[in-house]
Structures are given as structure tokens and as C-alpha cells.
Amino acid sequence: xxxxxxxxxxxxxxxxxxxxxxxxxxxxxxxxxxxxxxxxxxxxxxxxxxxxxxxxxxxxxxxxxxxxxxxxxxxxxxxxxxxxxxxxxxxxxxxxxxxxxxxxxxxxxxxxxxxxxxxxxxxxxxxxxxxxxxxxxxxxxxxxxxxxxxxxxxxxxxxxxxxxxxxxxxx
Amino acid sequence: xxxxxxxxxxxxxxxxxxxxxxxxxxxxxxxxxxxxxxxxxxxxxxxxxxxxxxxxxxxxxxxxxxxxxxxxxxxxxxxxxxxxxxxxxxxxxxxxxxxxxxxx
Numbered sequence: 001x002x003x004x005x006x007x008x009x010x011x012x013x014x015x016x017x018x019x020x021x022x023x024x025x026x027x028x029x030x031x032x033x034x035x036x037x038x039x040x041x042x043x044x045x046x047x048x049x050x051x052x053x054x055x056x057x058x059x060x061x062x063x064x065x066x067x068x069x070x071x072x073x074x075x076x077x078x079x080x081x082x083x084x085x086x087x088x089x090x091x092x093x094x095x096x097x098x099x100x101x102x103x104x105x106x107x108x109x110x111x112x113x114x115x116x117x118x119x120x121x122x123x124x125x126x127x128x129x130x131x132x133x134x135x136x137x138x139x140x141x142x143x144x145x146x147x148x149x150x151x152x153x154x155x156x157x158x159x160x161x162x163x164x165x166x167x168x169x170x171x
Numbered sequence: 172x173x174x175x176x177x178x179x180x181x182x183x184x185x186x187x188x189x190x191x192x193x194x195x196x197x198x199x200x201x202x203x204x205x206x207x208x209x210x211x212x213x214x215x216x217x218x219x220x221x222x223x224x225x226x227x228x229x230x231x232x233x234x235x236x237x238x239x240x241x242x243x244x245x246x247x248x249x250x251x252x253x254x255x256x257x258x259x260x261x262x263x264x265x266x267x268x269x270x271x272x273x274x275x
Contacts, residue, residue, distance in 0.1 A: 010186075
């Protein structure tokens with residue numbers, strides 16, 4: 001047996017010494033169930049890494065934060081070749097409901113929360129949610145129609161200004 | 172993986188400084204690990220740490236933030252206050268466990 005000199009263990013770098021924090025801006029423009037999750041998962045992951053996160057919900061992505069729709073996002077096989085099913089099947093009556101049901105089950109099985117609960121976790125983790133003004137006007141919606149954690153309805157220019165220096169993800 | 176000292180103890184750690192041997196950890200070591208990253212452990216911290224230790228033994232992997240929040244009944248907001256910055260990694264470090272690999 002060899003004797004080796006042991007040194008004090010290194011301390012992991014948790015980024016606490018960095019003076020300027022990393023920022024991430026995520027623009028969610030799609031309202032399909034399968035297109036809502038990438039933004040939510042990445043936002044959650046970034047927050048857990050101490051990254052400041054701002055999310056901007058625009059166009060169809062507005063559904064993710066609209067109270068009457070956020071719990072009812074859908075997944076369709078149509079136009080999505082990655083299901084590896086004949087495209088014609090996707091157009092049959094009831095197929096979107098079935099595919100949605102299946103995807104919800106898969107999401108639940110891996111311990112990922114549904115959309116409203118996921119938004120709550122993001123807000124609790126310090127994430128900021130913003131609604132797109134133009135989308136709100138187009139769809140005749142105001143703050144009362146939106147998830148309570150949304151901090152405000154702002155213009156695209158406002159969002160760009162708020163996220164100065166941030167890395168941007170467009171989904 | 173190498174042997175390094177934390178206080179008076181000699182333990183196995185990985186390149187980042189996380190303990191690699193579950194059984195080398197004890198509460199005193201946990202307190203010292205926490206102190207090294209500027210955290211003074213309170214009762215709620217211990218509830219989280221003890222849950223992580225027990226859960227790891229059952230599951231064989233480190234619980235994610237969401238799992239800790241639900242199972243140990245500590246709100247996510249509180250976890251961010253207790254272990255600021257990178258809560259999941261910090262609590263794993265103090266508990267002498269590997270970093271969590273789960274996404275959510």
C-alpha cells in the first residue's frame with residue numbers, strides 16, 4: 001500500500017462568485033402541447049442553475065398562459081413525421097384527442113407536471129412570465145384571462161429591452 | 172476520484188469535490204460541507220438533507236428539486252432560499268450525493 005498525501009477537497013464551483021449573472025430569454029410562439037414543454041423544461045433547468053429567466057408568450061404560445069386553454073393544449077400527429085405513423089391517420093376524427101391523451105400520460109409517467117403546475121414551479125423558482133401585447137389585442141384578452149403568475153402584458157420592444165444581454169431561445 | 176480531506180476526515184471525492192462514497196458521509200461532515208459553501212444548516216435544511224439521503228438509498232439516484240419539494244414537503248421557493256443559486260446541486264453536495272441527473 002502506498003501512502004499519499006491528501007489535500008483538502010476542492011469546493012465545487014456553484015457560480016456564486018460570478019458577479020454578472022447569466023440571463024436567458026425564452027420566446028414561446030407555439031401552442032401545441034409538445035411545443036409548450038421544451039420552453040418550460042429549459043426555463044426550469046436554467047433557473048435551477050441560477051440563471052435569470054424571462055419567458056415571452058406570443059402568438060399561439062399565448063395559449064400556454066391563457067387560463068381557459070393552458071390545461072387543454074393538444075398534440076396532433078398531422079404534419080409531424082416524427083410519429084412515424086401514416087400522415088392520413090392523423091386526420092381521422094378523434095385522432096388528435098387520442099394522441100394528446102397518450103402524450104399527457106407519457107409526460108406524467110416521467111414525473112413532469114402539467115402546464116399550469118409547471119408555470120407555478122417556474123414562478124416559484126424566480127422565473128418571469130410576460131405576455132405579448134399584440135397577441136393579447138388580437139385575441140381580445142386581458143390580464144384577467146391570463147395565468148396569475150404573468151407579470152404583465154408588454155410589447156416585443158419592452159421584452160427585448162428587459163432581456164438586454166440575455167441569450168435568446170425562440171421556440 | 173481521489174481521496175481528500177474535509178476537516179479531519181479523509182473521504183473519496185470526484186473532480187468537482189462531490190463525495191463519491193455514500194457511507195463516508197455523516198452529519199458532522201454535512202455541516203462542514205455546508206459551511207464550505209456558506210450555508211449554515213437549520214432544521215429545514217436538515218429535513219431536506221435527510222430526505223435526500225433516504226431517497227437516494229431507495230431510488231439509487233439523487234432526487235430532483237421537484238421531487239424534493241413534493242416528497243419532503245418544502246416549497247420550491249423555500250428551497251431556493253435555503254440553497255441559493257443552484258439549489259439541487261448544493262443540496263446534493265451537502266448530502267454527500269452525486270449531482271441529480273433528472274431534468275425536472
